[in-house]
Amino acid sequence: RPPASQPVPEKRPFTKIIFASTQLSQPQEQSFTIGLLSALLNEKNIQAVFVPLGYSDMVSKLKAEVSSGSVSVSLIGGLSTEIDYFASQGWLEDLSRYGTLPGRTFTSSVMNVVEQQKKQYGIQTFVPWMTATFVIVVNNKTFDYLPAGLTKEDVIKGTDKWTWDALVAWAKNIYEKTGEKRVGLPAGSGGLLHRLIHGYLYVSYTGYQARKFNSPEAVAMWNKLKELWNYCHPESTTWSAMADPLLKGDVWIAWDHTARIISAIKTKPDDFTVVPVPRGPAGRGYILVLAGLAIPKGAPNPEAAWEVIEFLTRPENQARIAENVGFFPVVKEATPTIVDPGVKKVAEGVSTQMSVADGIPVAIPSLGAKAGDFVAMYRTAFERIVLKGEDASTVLSQLDPQLQAIFRDLNIQAP
Amino acid sequence: MGFCRGEIDMVSVELQNIVKKYRNVTAVDNVSFKVDHGEFFVLLGPSGCGKTTTLRIIAGLETPDSGRVLFDGRDVTNVPAKNRNIGMVFQSYAVWPHMKVYDNIALPLQIKKLSREEIEKRVKAAAQMVNIAHLLDRYPFQLSGGEKQRVAVARALAFEPNILLMDEPLSNLDALLRVQARAELVKLQKELKITTIYVTHDQTEAMVLADRVAVMNKGRIMQIGTPDEIYNRPVNRFVAHFIGTPPINFFAGTVEEGYINAGFLVIPFKNIPPGLVGKKVTIGIRPNDISISPIEQSIPVKGKLVVAENLGSEFILHVAIGDVVLRVLSKNKPAKEEVTLYVDKTKLHIFSEEETRINILPA
Amino acid sequence: MGFCRGEIDMVSVELQNIVKKYRNVTAVDNVSFKVDHGEFFVLLGPSGCGKTTTLRIIAGLETPDSGRVLFDGRDVTNVPAKNRNIGMVFQSYAVWPHMKVYDNIALPLQIKKLSREEIEKRVKAAAQMVNIAHLLDRYPFQLSGGEKQRVAVARALAFEPNILLMDEPLSNLDALLRVQARAELVKLQKELKITTIYVTHDQTEAMVLADRVAVMNKGRIMQIGTPDEIYNRPVNRFVAHFIGTPPINFFAGTVEEGYINAGFLVIPFKNIPPGLVGKKVTIGIRPNDISISPIEQSIPVKGKLVVAENLGSEFILHVAIGDVVLRVLSKNKPAKEEVTLYVDKTKLHIFSEEETRINILPA
């Protein structure tokens, strides 16, 4: 029985498929997606039942379904790295046989990822769905507290002065002037702090996400983070998304995933500014998140699933996704159609970040089942070095072998 | 016995206009009485008349709807049970099921912080009194009904309270044991001068034990007096009827100038008040105040023996005189159907139409 | 009464060598007896002697360790209680607390699938018999102890079982109510010819109700007989002592040629067996077989009045004769300390050193 609120056609025969996704699982995201998909019912008589699942949930579900031979899911939405794992298990259909999608141009950066997996598994594993990145959001009143030598301009444009050191100085300045710790990081159990560490800080300081995990540069980075932590809001370890703390005013400077701060900016577009991330000695590392759509092997109604893929990648729908949930288009044609001022603001911030000269875009490594272990290394390091105050080089030298072992076991080079 | 106590603090108990209702049932209806220091006071009355409720109010287990309870003149109506220094035998025993008999008796003493030796002495002594010394090591579920009841009694006795409340404490014991327990109880009570309020339905028990008896009916006190007074001068028809087994004989009569006429029996009276003449009265005579052999001060009446119930040691003769059947207690059964009854005229009880006693003397 | 039933199926009950032990306690020790169709059989005995256990074995609530229970000659030892068509009044009442009085009485009848009208008729009638008709709408917790007991009785009576087991069913009732309930009970029992086994500690009750009485002690049957036999010809010292209130007087004597010598009393006997001469015996005489005024066939003895207990209608006189104190039941209290007792020599009971009765007749 489908949920009552997912529209049911009156008389016409229709095809029902299940669309399981690790993305867009928040209630407001879900309800937007359901609303979006309902258009497809009118248009093509396809009812895509949107089922958000946790990643591990999805893994066990697929595993059980594929191994028992009775697959119920027709369409999978997930991060490119998650899809990579599904592909590595041989659970996915080759999408190239459905042909091309006319009228849209996928950006080259996302196509790179598709090609990379194609190379690895010999099939087209997914169609790009949406992208996101992590940005810094600043409450406008924070600019009153800029430290000496840093201007609003530097921050917004992402000049060379906009460094992690400068951020720390800024935070310190706020603290000294107001007595409050106003920097916020999503260090809660559901937060994405580890992405900040491996995709931003490590890349900015060492040039790599993992390769130089244990290095003098890394130690310097950790010490800087430790310093920053002194000015981070004490509740940071409870936050998984920064929208609420920003809105409440608890936090003035926050780093997070675009989808996780979009609601704050949409609610009060005039209060916030989206700025690029600061740079480090090795450059300005940032992550490009890519979500894709895939069809599992043995899926019922794969043609209908393909219709959904086609639907979701249409430029106008891509724009609506961006406007509503803060994931950005993967097709070039979509961007101009975004109208929401808040979302526009984020989009501008994102594009500034992507266009700064010293930017080092990285992708989250595809590690399949080991992804959890990978993440755990950074979070453990954070906990031990920053929270517990252990010596950075000791901790790093203990964890490094474990981290490198992950890549060795998977037979890939550490990113 | 070995019972002794440091300070002797006898206590008087007074109930003033106690009323207790359960929804629409008035269990205790304006009851007042005073029990003196060290007195043995018995509550007697038919089943359901409010005896247990009265005891529970004295114990503090029930709060009266109105009225006061005084101990030694001090108002204790709102003092909780635990501070009243009371011992109680519950009608349903309330022997704690999770403790051996010994502990059941000993626990209240431990609470009192008596020494170990003192406790043991008291438990043993109390157990001896009611013949359960051999059961001290058993759990209540291993006891018979009467044994459980005796544990409840022993527990209350060993406690040596200021006030002892006993609710039909011997109802499940056989006659012999009762006699024994009764004797021990009285001995202890007099020795320690414990103010005792005792509920029983056994009149012999009431008569033997009580300093004074209160007869209750439907929540009210009918009469308070010594056993003798209650038996010999019942204030109303109910008391006369309730006290004495086999029950008293009643028959109707009319007051006339100088005598009362009961049809088959005309009895001259000395001091009949003028206002009474012409009124209907009820005349009562106890079965043992009628004899089948001539006695002093009696009036002979001829009758016919209907039934003779054998009670073992005695017979109850049912003798018909016209419409009236009189019960007569007799050691032997007359040989013939025709009997002459000798009614002891000094033992006649006269009750008005309102059922209260009329005090007049036979001429 | 309105009681009636389709088929009359009276049942006889027989116990054969029943033994029941609880660990080291032998509650019932080789008990055998037979109760006839429609008989009213009373079990009498001291507290803890095994009466309840015996009843429970008959009911099928307890399995004997050995021995058999027969109903109408059919072995029912292993038939579960529910198939025995028994009614029982539990010593602890076992009134179901979650049902109103009406339902307590009605439930067993509903189980029997009687019609609604029949049930109502029976419940009302049974309630009437024990005076609880006004309580039918109450829950047990709203009842007094005696009222609860009466509910238990009414439940058993309304059930009209083949066999009625009653365990001290009237112990918490007052004398008047007992008399009434007893009368109703006998009436019903005789009318329906229900085989009844009745446990009581009240001897009057036993005497009045019983067709036959069994006296138990320490798990064994001491004597079975009519009330008369039990009272007048107790087979041993225990029975003599146990039956009769106030209890029988015992004193020691020695058998000599032609008479028994008790020191203060020398009684000639007719048929003393030669083997007995020189043996020590115990002599028993009931308090009501001694008189303070001359009676026939009696031996006068002089004594000194020690105490006079007032029982209301009678006195128990304690009269000392040398070392021996005799209890004497008397209607009146002698004026002087010196009294002459008249011992009814036809009522003497002689027991051997083994405590069993010696049947000899006074000369």
Add this chain to the structure above:
Amino acid sequence: MRKVLVYLIAFLISLWILTPIIYTVLASFADILDYYQHLIPQKYTLKYYEEYWRLGVGDALVRSIEIGVLTVLLSFLIGIPAGYAIGRLKFRGRNSIQLTILFFRVLPIVVMAVPLAVVFLKIGLYDTIFGVTLAHTAIALPFVVLITSSIFAGVPRDLEEAGTVFGLSSLQIFTKITLPLVAPGLAAAGMFAFLISWNEVVASTILTYLNRTLPAAVLAPYVMGMGAAGQLPDPYRFAAATIMIIPAFLFMAYIRKYLTAMWGSAGVR
């Protein structure tokens, strides 16, 4: 004096229980920005509920209730005889059997649910109300046995004996005498079984994906998705908590009356 104390305690108890509930319910209807600013919110909205409603929470709720009630029924049906035997009857190996039954419930549900999901997939019980009921019953059963057995142990034996004597069959004794007497215990056990089912997230999440129970639908991200889905924003938390308690209120109101026996104290002697 004592009365005053009693009422004071009663008041404090109510306050203790109700404050978090009332405030959260209030918050769930509040405009979130307004909520952050005011102690008592001034602006109210149904937005969050509408969103949940669109996500099919209504169906999930019905499903949850169905599963909860079915679980109570099934676990009572299977478990009460065992509870009765353990609490009331004497037999060899009673203690070990009791422990064995308990043993089935000592492992956290997560690790048990996954193998179960594989089995259910094979036999077609996956993603069905009945499948979840089966799992929930397995979880609740040991407790039903445990609770009822301790309660049965407290029923005065002579009340049942009176039943036997008056010709009631074992079943009739059970239904007409024992069962009403243990009503409070059964209420406790019933609440417990319902509670287990109602609150169970992990097995429900793993054993279903379309036919989710309410907690699985609303709360799965918290339990299974630690990282992946992140946490809900405040207003959704308030609304989720509120949605979760409404049926609970109703269920408890219904079962409460069994918890307080109506005939005073059950003990006779």
Add this chain to the structure above:
Amino acid sequence: MEQKIRIFFPYFLILPTLIYEVFISAYPIAYAIGMAFSGNPPALVQLFQDFERFKEVIFYTILIIVTVIPLQLIIAIFASIFFLNRFRGRELVLYFFILPVAISEVAGALFWYTMFSSSGLLNKLLIWLGVMHNPVYFFGYEFRDRTLLVIVLEEVWRATAIVFTIIYAGIQMINREYFEAADVFGFNFWQKLRYITVPLLKPSIQTALIIRTLFAFQIVGPILILGGEYIRVMATEVVYWYSQRMDPYIASAWAVLVGVVTFVLSILYIRMFRAGEGA
């Protein structure tokens, strides 16, 4: 024949439960145990490899359990006694008190989050009253002690109710005269509690303890929601290894450890609270 039936009757009654559990639970349990023992070194041994973390987990688990369970038991016993009082509105207050029985772990945690979060009732109230200007934080790594307090409060608030219902059901089966007898013989409140109430309640207390302990070892929601990532107990480790690290072996190992501990404790309780022979 009858005899035989009577002997087998109890087993016959228990059979459905056993069969049911064997069919539904036995296989998953065996599977989990199997996983806990596989790997090289076996997963159970791997638990100890990060000994710091292991110690922490055990520490928090024990801390929460030894504060929450006795508190709940004590409150439940007192509340049961309290609710024997008859007063106007008793039914309603009773209803309130047992309400949390039907409130899920997670929902319970959300309620208390609302109470104690920086924009929660407590903080807003104190600020509104002018007692403070800035919120007091209860959550976060720095405030783990306070978080523990909130977790304890939440657990007491939510899960006392089930302990209470079990004990209250038990206390109602006890003849009130046993308490009255204690009153009459001068027992004060504590003596009555110690010598009469608690011993008579033994079976219920035992049940409540077993159930509570079993559950306490399996609490996940409140710890995750209130404690976040930094208060780790055995049950959250199961979830963590299962869903974050996707290592069902170590997850199973933790699960088995939880199982063993609870099982051993249950046996202890049964020993400790074996109802006296008389009860």
